[in-house]
Amino acid sequence: MFDNLQEKLEGAFKVLKGQGSITEINVAETMKEIRKALLDADVNYKTAKAFTDEVKQKALGQNVLTAISPGQLLTKIMNDELTLLMGGSVDELELKQNPTIILIAGLNGAGKTTFTGKLANYLKTQKNKKPLLVAGDVYRPAAIDQLEVLAGQVGAEVYTNRESKDPVAIALEGIVHAKQNGNNVVIVDTAGRLTLDEALMDEIAEVKKATNPHEILFVVDAMTGQDAVNTAKAFNDRLDFTGVVLTKLDGDTRGGAALSIKSVVNKPIKFVGTGEKMDALDVFHPDRMASRILGMGDVVSLVERA
Amino acid sequence: EKTKDSFFSKIGKAVLGKSTVDEEVLDELEEILVTSDVGVSTTLKIIERIENRVAKDKYLNASELNQILKEEIQALLEENNSSDFEQFNYSGKKPYVIMVVGVNGVGKTTTIGKLAHQLKEAGNKVVLGAADTFRAAAVDQIKLWGERVDVRVVSQGMNADPASVAFDTLQSAVANNEDIAIIDTAGRLHNKVGLMNELSKIKNVMNKVVPGAPHEILLVLDASTGQNAIEQCKQFTQATDVNALALTKLDGTAKGGVVIGISDQFKIPVKYIGVGEKMTDLQLFNKREFVDSLFKAN
Ligand SMILES: Nc1nc2c(ncn2[C@@H]2O[C@H](COP(=O)(O)OP(=O)(O)OP(=O)(O)O)[C@@H](O)[C@H]2O)c(=O)[nH]1
Numbered sequence: 001m002f003d004n005l006q007e008k009l010e011g012a013f014k015v016l017k018g019q020g021s022i023t024e025i026n027v028a029e030t031m032k033e034i035r036k037a038l039l040d041a042d043v044n045y046k047t048a049k050a051f052t053d054e055v056k057q058k059a060l061g062q063n064v065l066t067a068i069s070p071g072q073l074l075t076k077i078m079n080d081e082l083t084l085l086m087g088g089s090v091d092e093l094e095l096k097q098n099p100t101i102i103l104i105a106g107l108n109g110a111g112k113t114t115f116t117g118k119l120a121n122y123l124k125t126q127k128n129k130k131p132l133l134v135a136g137d138v139y140r141p142a143a144i145d146q147l148e149v150l151a152g153q154v155g156a157e158v159y160t161n162r163e164s165k166d167p168v169a170i171a172l173e174g175i176v177h178a179k180q181n182g183n184n185v186v187i188v189d190t191a192g193r194l195t196l197d198e199a200l201m202d203e204i205a206e207v208k209k210a211t212n213p214h215e216i217l218f219v220v221d222a223m224t225g226q227d228a229v230n231t232a233k234a235f236n237d238r239l240d241f242t243g244v245v246l247t248k249l250d251g252d253t254r255g256g257a258a259l260s261i262k263s264v265v266n267k268p269i270k271f272v273g274t275g276e277k278m279d280a281l282d283v284f285h286p287d288r289m290a291s292r293i294l295g296m297g298d299v300v301s302l303v304e305r306a
Numbered sequence: 307e308k309t310k311d312s313f314f315s316k317i318g319k320a321v322l323g324k325s326t327v328d329e330e331v332l333d334e335l336e337e338i339l340v341t342s343d344v345g346v347s348t349t350l351k352i353i354e355r356i357e358n359r360v361a362k363d364k365y366l367n368a369s370e371l372n373q374i375l376k377e378e379i380q381a382l383l384e385e386n387n388s389s390d391f392e393q394f395n396y397s398g399k400k401p402y403v404i405m406v407v408g409v410n411g412v413g414k415t416t417t418i419g420k421l422a423h424q425l426k427e428a429g430n431k432v433v434l435g436a437a438d439t440f441r442a443a444a445v446d447q448i449k450l451w452g453e454r455v456d457v458r459v460v461s462q463g464m465n466a467d468p469a470s471v472a473f474d475t476l477q478s479a480v481a482n483n484e485d486i487a488i489i490d491t492a493g494r495l496h497n498k499v500g501l502m503n504e505l506s507k508i509k510n511v512m513n514k515v516v517p518g519a520p521h522e523i524l525l526v527l528d529a530s531t532g533q534n535a536i537e538q539c540k541q542f543t544q545a546t547d548v549n550a551l552a553l554t555k556l557d558g559t560a561k562g563g564v565v566i567g568i569s570d571q572f573k574i575p576v577k578y579i580g581v582g583e584k585m586t587d588l589q590l591f592n593k594r595e596f597v598d599s600l601f602k603a604n
């Protein structure tokens with residue numbers, strides 16, 4: 001897929017090469033290719049448009065030093081702009097409260113339950129915490145078993161109530177249990193839900209209202225396409241979440257959804273999932289994500305060859 | 307703007323007072339298609355086909371354009387030489403073996419549960435094979451589906467060899483005179499070579515019990531997935547000769563437009579769609595309805 005883009009950019013940069021400054025005319029074709037690259041990377045249509053307009057504005061009229069070609073200059077502007085958009089620095093979890101309550105939310109199959117296990121592992125091993133996992137998915141077959149297995153793998157405690165079909169009550173019971181049991185972090189797993197499902201969206205809003213979480217993490221699959229903006233916005237409208245978790249980045253997706261989500265809800269991406277195992281979790285690095293989306297490695301080498 | 311304008315009204319505005327399809331109309335069209343995950347190259351292909359047609363018949367109103375557009379997209383879905391499946395019909399193979407594959411979390415196990423329900427309702431004896439022995443509680447999950455739809459599940463527990471589970475399932479399907487066997491597999495990302503090879507092994511072992519099995523290799527795609535679905539299709543097809551697609555989670559706001567390009571490029575038909583989490587939420591794919599839904603506002 002990317003070879004194709006490289007070829008096209010090569011052509012586009014050839015036009016730029018040997019010209020002293022970036023003008024409306026010599027940049028137009030390149031901008032078109034970049035916009036297409038962003039769309040192929042699943043960046044949202046509007047976001048891609050806004051981004052290329054911004055890059056163009058920054059580039060126009062800039063004089064090109066002898067040492068640097070217009071292509072190189074453009075690459076740098078894009079990289080800077082994208083890194084800025086992805087959020088300048090690493091955003092840590094807010095863990096001061098005792099117990100700290102963390103609510104996990106997202107679409108079906110995004111990776112919430114897996115992340116819940118991974119987060120417990122991270123808090124135990126990196127932050128010296130004693131987390132309690134709460135099994136708040138009362139719908140998916142074997143969701144409780146799944147969380148129990150993962151909790152077992154990372155050696156964390158888990159609160160379940162198999163008799164109850166009420167996630168609000170289960171979450172509250174879990175918090176009481178944590179206080180009695182000396183757990184200083186409570187992570188509440190929830191069922192996957194689609195944003196059109198009013199009843200389920202109401203339900204998770206109720207869980208939030210009842211438990212007053214310190215962190216609400218929106219878990220999203222990095223392979224998500226154009227719908228990422230609608231989904232992120234709908235969850236944010238109901239929950240005003242505090243951070244985003246991007247899963248399945250061990251695949252070969254460019255992950256343009258990350259950029260779309262950032263630009264539509266402006267919440268920090270806090271973690272990325274990079275595998276199915278419980279230690280496959282990284283804190284988010286904006287610069288790495290930026291170069292992944294644009295395949296900047298490839299673009300840079302392309303410019304260097306020019 | 308919470309609900310976006312329906313395409314029809316957008317196109318209507320764009321063509322108002324004009325007799326030809328101009329840049330503005332085509333831009334509008336591009337936005338609609340790209341935001342449905344149709345992808346840039348397939349979108350350009352569709353637009354090109356439209357441009358070719360409207361050059362001939364000049365005077366167009368919005369509803370005519372709308373019609374042409376739908377026809378062209380349906381044509382792309384049709385070029386894989388398949389008409390829509392009318393019914394769950396397996397032309398005499400017994401047991402008819404379906405192997406279900408796909409990346410993590412797309413809805414494989416749920417689709418199997420729903421499909422088992424449909425097939426059973428249609429009068430078939432169905433057995434499921436719990437060959438996802440890796441993901442936490444995967445075996446419990448499919449067993450619960452088996453209970454829910456009242457279908458037998460063959461399993462060897464967690465961490466068993468998935469190929470061995472598949473082998474067992476087919477052997478017992480033959481012994482029990484069952485009509486259809488459906489094999490679940492663990493979710494795996496298509497760029498993981500070892501896991502993709504494992505899939506070929508599971509596939510190959512089935513052929514030893516039932517010649518020609520698996521008859522159907524069903525790749526499950528999540529409607530919310532973007533352009534990566536194309537790579538998924540490519541890699542899974544290489545590893546296992548995928549010959550049918552299921553598109554899940556179409557009850558959400560995602561349109562699943564990526565299957566248009568996939569269908570065109572790989573000539574693999576979309577067979578089933580998932581529209582919810584209940585056992586009745588599986589339907590046979592219908593091109594016309596699918597194309598209509600692309601142009602509906604959320
Ligand atoms: N490769 C990979 N797989 C992941 C990652 N995170 C989760 N998964 C897998 O994705 C699938 C779905 O994960 P779950 O944790 O069950 O997702 P969920 O959001 O809890 O799903 P529901 O509760 O049904 O909505 C499982 O197969 C996980 O193993 C990741 O970072 N990389």
Ligand SMILES: Nc1nc2c(ncn2[C@@H]2O[C@H](COP(=O)(O)OP(=O)(O)OP(=O)(O)O)[C@@H](O)[C@H]2O)c(=O)[nH]1
Pocket residue numbers: 108109140192194408409410411412413414415416417438441444491492493494554555556557558579580581582583587
């Ligand atoms: N709304 C909706 N949810 C679905 C649909 N199909 C599956 N799901 C949900 O998606 C989530 C993941 O489904 P699974 O069947 O476990 O997915 P899987 O592909 O087997 O996952 P792994 O085995 O972990 O790779 C569950 O919450 C399902 O209920 C659908 O058509 N609509």
Ligand SMILES: [Mg+2]
Pocket residue numbers: 112113114137140143190191192
């Ligand atoms: Mg879950």
Ligand SMILES: [Mg+2]
Pocket residue numbers: 414415416438444490491492493
């Ligand atoms: Mg499964």
